[in-house]
Amino acid sequence: MTSTAARAGVNRGASILDFILRIVAFLGTLVSAVTMGTTRERLPFFTQFLQFRAEYDDLPTFTFFVVANSIVCAYLVFSLALSVFHIIRSNAKKSRIILIFFDTAMLALLTAGASAAAAIVYLSHKGNAKANWFAICQQFNSFCERISGSLIGSFVGVVVFILLILLSAAALSRR
Template identity: 70%
Template sequence: MKGGGLEMGTTTSEVAKSGAAKRGAAVVDFFLRVIAIIATLGSAIAMGTTNQTLPFFTQFIRFRAKYDDLPMFTFFVVANSLVSAYLVLSLALSIFHIMRSRAHASRIVLIFFDTGMLALLTAGASAAAAIVYLAHKGNTRTNWFAICQQFNSFCERISGSLIGSFGAILILVVLILMSAVTLSRR
């Protein structure tokens, strides 16, 4: 039974501590979102600007490796860009949670959309990771040769881009868990 916003048996100091804990979680949520924005935007930019050209036998014949040669890398760039844009927009709700730590409906909305963005980002990063693995190791049974011995710069950038994206995936998992824990502590 609730009376005047307090549950029966709770003291004002317990409610104040709970509010402070929720506000602290909201501040951590905000900073994690900023870090995830940097990771996803950096991954999208790094992958989207990746290309390398190598001469073949003469100056006129060249081999080129560019991110948009493979649809999985294009999907990766789009997924990271969308998640980055979403995270920028979600900062408004994160700031709202800092000011109003008892907001519950907006936290549920954030969990819902964070989970969707986690799925999108995981799909993009996983598809790109499969191609990066083939670029590094190749597959002799299917005559796919490893290209990273020739295209070092290209492979370093796409691998670094994956690291940023998988880091953002971990941050999104932490954000979802934090929101769930905050909601469970009414």
């Protein structure tokens, strides 16, 4: 086996790993967006006619989280085509550079959405007495469990994007 053939085999393996990681990130961002987007809870107050409610779209930060995860999820679907192209042609260079560029942009968007939502989730759990922000998670247990859980998939996506960028950079450096 020549050095070129061995390098092509390693690059093909990296391309297959890239494809698998993109599917993992797609699933994480999809589940996060759907979980957050369908989160709502209502609590009766004295009577059935007077209720308190908590919904994800009550806070613009959670709306941004859903939109950011949805955009990244859609991007991942489209990037799967390039990932398949890299499996077929493992020595493609320009398309890998394009993927690194867009992966970095999506990493920034996903990190911004997840971090902003994490700050609000923290305040929902702990509150802030100085700002008169009361912890709502004692009353809205299901709501808080779902918004906390939706962060997991998003942060998994962040880690996967970091791995994807490093993997693409390593594949480019082998050329």
